[in-house]
Amino acid sequence: MTSVGALYLVPAPLDFGCTPATPLADVMPQATLAVAARLQHWICENAKTTRAYLKRVGEVVPLAQPVQALQLQELPREVHKKGDHGGGGTPVFDARPLLAPALQGHDIGLVSEAGMPAVADPGSSVVQAAHALGLPVIPLVGPVSLLLALAASGLNGQNFAFVGYVPQEATERARRLRELEALALKTGQTQLFIETPYRNAALLNALLTTLQPGTRLAVSSGLTLANAQVRSQSVSTWRQSGKAVTVGDLPAVFAIGR
Amino acid sequence: MTSVGALYLVPAPLDFGCTPATPLADVMPQATLAVAARLQHWICENAKTTRAYLKRVGEVVPLAQPVQALQLQELPREVHKKGDHGGGGTPVFDARPLLAPALQGHDIGLVSEAGMPAVADPGSSVVQAAHALGLPVIPLVGPVSLLLALAASGLNGQNFAFVGYVPQEATERARRLRELEALALKTGQTQLFIETPYRNAALLNALLTTLQPGTRLAVSSGLTLANAQVRSQSVSTWRQSGKAVTVGDLPAVFAIGR
Numbered sequence: 001m002t003s004v005g006a007l008y009l010v011p012a013p014l015d016f017g018c019t020p021a022t023p024l025a026d027v028m029p030q031a032t033l034a035v036a037a038r039l040q041h042w043i044c045e046n047a048k049t050t051r052a053y054l055k056r057v058g059e060v061v062p063l064a065q066p067v068q069a070l071q072l073q074e075l076p077r078e079v080h081k082k083g084d085h086g087g088g089g090t091p092v093f094d095a096r097p098l099l100a101p102a103l104q105g106h107d108i109g110l111v112s113e114a115g116m117p118a119v120a121d122p123g124s125s126v127v128q129a130a131h132a133l134g135l136p137v138i139p140l141v142g143p144v145s146l147l148l149a150l151a152a153s154g155l156n157g158q159n160f161a162f163v164g165y166v167p168q169e170a171t172e173r174a175r176r177l178r179e180l181e182a183l184a185l186k187t188g189q190t191q192l193f194i195e196t197p198y199r200n201a202a203l204l205n206a207l208l209t210t211l212q213p214g215t216r217l218a219v220s221s222g223l224t225l226a227n228a229q230v231r232s233q234s235v236s237t238w239r240q241s242g243k244a245v246t247v248g249d250l251p252a253v254f255a256i257g258r
Numbered sequence: 259m260t261s262v263g264a265l266y267l268v269p270a271p272l273d274f275g276c277t278p279a280t281p282l283a284d285v286m287p288q289a290t291l292a293v294a295a296r297l298q299h300w301i302c303e304n305a306k307t308t309r310a311y312l313k314r315v316g317e318v319v320p321l322a323q324p325v326q327a328l329q330l331q332e333l334p335r336e337v338h339k340k341g342d343h344g345g346g347g348t349p350v351f352d353a354r355p356l357l358a359p360a361l362q363g364h365d366i367g368l369v370s371e372a373g374m375p376a377v378a379d380p381g382s383s384v385v386q387a388a389h390a391l392g393l394p395v396i397p398l399v400g401p402v403s404l405l406l407a408l409a410a411s412g413l414n415g416q417n418f419a420f421v422g423y424v425p426q427e428a429t430e431r432a433r434r435l436r437e438l439e440a441l442a443l444k445t446g447q448t449q450l451f452i453e454t455p456y457r458n459a460a461l462l463n464a465l466l467t468t469l470q471p472g473t474r475l476a477v478s479s480g481l482t483l484a485n486a487q488v489r490s491q492s493v494s495t496w497r498q499s500g501k502a503v504t505v506g507d508l509p510a511v512f513a514i515g516r
Contacts, residue, residue, distance in 0.1 A: 009409045026289035027399045119408055119415040128412030131490040139406040141285045141482065147405050148397040150377055151267045154386030157377040161419035161447065189419065224399065232389040
């Protein structure tokens with residue numbers, strides 16, 4: 001009888017596409033790197049960038065196998081485009097076939113392009129399939145931009161929601177921002193959301209024209225990077241800063257609260 | 259001219275009150291431990307347990323000062339009891355006086371009893387005060403039970419909320435659980451909540467009698483500990499497991515979704 005392998009959720013640093021790269025020891029516990037270095041089987045968003053990440057891991061903890069010998073399976077395109085839950089709560093595909101190596105006794109790593117897999121990132125359908133197959137699921141510690149941003153915001157961290165992306169179209173976006181603001185002001189529940197980095201400035205502009213003066217707005221960008229920035233203040237204070245207000249094109253997390 | 263100090267958000271391991279203790283290198287990046295080892299000024303929930311934690315840090319990275327020489331300030335009791343926001347969104351006290359050392363150029367560490375300060379734990383009023391004073395706020399990477407639990411649940415991680423504790427009184431609790439379930443089923447937003455560990459079993463029982471059979475329920479307990487457990491399945495499957503269903507008195511995170 002072969003015992004089954006486990007599914008390890010392996011975080012990645014938050015410097016994807018950013019330079020300079022973050023030293024891995026700054027953001028990853030030694031034990032996380034040790035697991036990443038010994039796994040041969042992986043499920044990932046992109047095999048090429050995953051190999052590059054594991055090469056970096058190998059510079060800290062020697063890999064059990066050379067990168068070329070690792071078995072990498074990519075998540076299907078529909079998950080990249082629509083998320084595991086297609087905007088709803090039900091996985092868009094059956095990930096069980098990807099977990100076949102675990103049924104033969106091999107541990108498998110699940111990794112995304114940045115941060116924790118399955119949190120604001122693809123992967124939850126794989127985790128759900130692992131539970132369906134009765135595999136142990138073991139999340140490893142690493143950086144999670146949402147939570148770093150929430151802690152650094154000074155907004156209510158005892159009741160909060162992450163709602164993903166807001167609409168791109170201006171009218172629709174303003175409506176959604178007002179809806180999130182109303183919820184935050186009424187319930188005290190901090191509302192977190194993200195944007196594709198090149199649209200950060202447009203979103204900040206929309207926030208400053210849409211929100212009420214007394215609402216608190218926090219913007220964190222480039223967390224864990226050398227040029228990380230956290231700014232948290234009332235909308236009226238943001239407005240007074242005028243031209244001095246900038247948000248670069250680093251990955252950013254936006255939060256509103258009271 | 260003295261430049262101001264920064265406020266570092268320093269995570270703590272998740273083994274508070276649990277044995278055996280987790281080796282710090284399993285859950286903390288080296289850089290987080292290095293910052294913790296050099297800070298002299300701290301704001302914490304409890305000075306005694308914070309000294310014990312920093313002693314453990316010192317076994318990995320030598321402390322810049324002996325533990326006895328560290329300056330520890332405790333958060334006021336009202337924050338312990340009611341949270342920084344008193345259940346709402348507005349801090350219950352002005353934390354600026356605690357940050358006086360930073361105005362004299364000293365870096366300060368903010369730490370809670372377990373996990374990330376200011377996330378499902380006290381501290382956000384201190385962070386908000388730091389922003390009011392114009393101090394840099396620097397969140398460090400470490401374990402966050404909520405996010406580990408969310409990733410390990412396989413539930414939707416692209417839209418989720420953490421709502422803190424549910425009511426203890428049975429009728430009130432059932433009402434609240436049905437409300438959270440309705441929200442999760444309608445919007446696809448995963449709903450996360452916690453309970454005081456000795457009430458875990460009562461909460462699980464309430465969930466299994468209250469929720470609809472098709473709702474997915476995930477329970478993670480003791481994450482990052484040697485006896486960690488993650489179970490995620492439909493309520494009907496939970497019910498079929500009958501007496502085999504147990505949840506110990508380790509810190510646990512509950513999540514419901516569709």
